[in-house]
Amino acid sequence: MHRSRIAVVLLDHPAESYEAAAQFWAAAHGSPRGEKRPSDDSPYESLRDLPGGVELALQRTGPGSSPRVHLDIETDDVGAEIARLVALGAAVAEQRDGYAILTDPGGLVFCVVPVQTGADFEPHATTWP
């Protein structure tokens, strides 16, 4: 038995348009940017909590990559959640350290990650047998 839910909506932009896009989305949502910006260690920047504690974040992706939006599904058991989703038709594109990049049956990219949202996880997650 494990639990999961959609945790983060990520706006992915390549390095060359990242700053302009981050400035835009921060202003669009009236959320001043924090001090934490994408680095070589972590390409993520948190933007705003949506209602229910779903996080809106930015990711600086590789030069030349296409801008996109992707979803992070958070779970208290990454292995079990990946197995569940693969049985439903997803494919693992890349196993990373502690999380994985998957694609849905149409090739859409999403991630399965450990719990990110702390106290917001438990009340909003779904339990799977």
Add this chain to the structure above:
Amino acid sequence: MHRSRIAVVLLDHPAESYEAAAQFWAAAHGSPRGEKRPSDDSPYESLRDLPGGVELALQRTGPGSSPRVHLDIETDDVGAEIARLVALGAAVAEQRDGYAILTDPGGLVFCVVPVQTGADFEPHATTWP
């Protein structure tokens, strides 16, 4: 003065992979599909309400289009919200009847639409001068 907020996270799939993707995401979220499927009149299918009444939905897009995720920003004044976002750096890609398709400074597609979420709009929207 007008108000806006992120209302819908849409998973867009072309006709050829739409059914497989829709089956997958419904099962992935444990949300049985409803009777309303994409039609020639409306290419949308509602999937699930995320916490705070942000809707997760599917869109059947044109044959050969790439799968993607896009955000809908809902507002009580579509014209004013578009003007605000364009002043921040967005561009209007296409003005439709009652809503518009925009791109952010990195070319990422999103939409500005009238209020979709009924009673969930007011408590979660931001007011702009």
